[in-house]
Amino acid sequence: MDYIRDPAEIYRQSFATVERESDLTSLPKDMRKVALRLIHSCGMIDIVDDVAFSSDAVKAGIAAIEAGAPIICDVEMVRHGIIERHLKHGNEVLCRIADEATRSLASEMKNTRSAAAMDLLKDKFSGAVIVIGNAPTALFRLLELIDAGAAKPALIIGMPVGFVGAVESKQALIENSRGVPYIAVRGRRGGSAMASATLNALAAGLKGGL
């Protein structure tokens, strides 16, 4: 069959297409490569219209990763979307969703496992990059924990998806991120692929080629 097999060529043509079809001129320069990777991850040029971010987000995310900060993920799909070879500073990638302790804490808290997993990781928040690609309740709970005095992370990537709480949790983050830099996707769209692509863009350092 006739198709492009060379990974480097696939990569090159993919990003060339995204660059040709998208208009990222309204974004600050350091957000453009994040936006390109976001579009690339979901196949939708117009996702960029829903991207929201604080002006310090890209810089803060890169600095945290380069300082060896832990990367905290809400679900395993996010963890497995992160390209580990880009993490060169001993960053731990953490996800507690499947732990036995998470299940029992969730039932005690009368909340989801995704939310309980945030509680179990709150001692790691300080300076961390928190990547939420699935569960609105994880994002709500993260904001609650910060309000209750948990240490502030360096960056929140807030991209839960779906029909209950996704819109609202991301709106809560955007309206008041508690002083924490953030990158989010407004609305119902989001997901593990977009969230991990954002982290990958930051971890790859935004230097040179995508």
Next chain:
Amino acid sequence: MDYIRDPAEIYRQSFATVERESDLTSLPKDMRKVALRLIHSCGMIDIVDDVAFSSDAVKAGIAAIEAGAPIICDVEMVRHGIIERHLKHGNEVLCRIADEATRSLASEMKNTRSAAAMDLLKDKFSGAVIVIGNAPTALFRLLELIDAGAAKPALIIGMPVGFVGAVESKQALIENSRGVPYIAVRGRRGGSAMASATLNALAAGLKGGL
């Protein structure tokens, strides 16, 4: 903060919203719950307009899963999107993308690791469910292997995403699925979440609640 914490209630309201907003009457009954889960996985009601399938796909997928068929995934994100508690018939969930053997075969074949991983699993194709949520080259290679005489799987879930080969590989599947039942999402959209949601819908048996 004020948000819905109860997982069962989140689930109920999510699917109620999808059912209220979508029109699935053009689909055969057994495809409707697959479509609901697809919509749920990506937050996009209109994804259903791009769903393509053979008339025997749902039946074939359920029968294969109930017969204990292996589930072959193109990438780890798909594997981790599959809800294992729904797999009650000893089904193996296989993914070879990260194997050392895959890397060297890919370089020998001058193709991607995703494509090479299909070659390494071709002895498992017979009666399997193959779930492709990321790599167009995995879907192209799968069709080539079947053309070259590999055993036919029971079902192909074809949902690679992106700007190079995604449209074309899915079109190739839809135009000539080599007699293999399939469920696909036309166009650039797709991804691990949609692909694993489709498998989860089949594995949950489509009985009773979603």
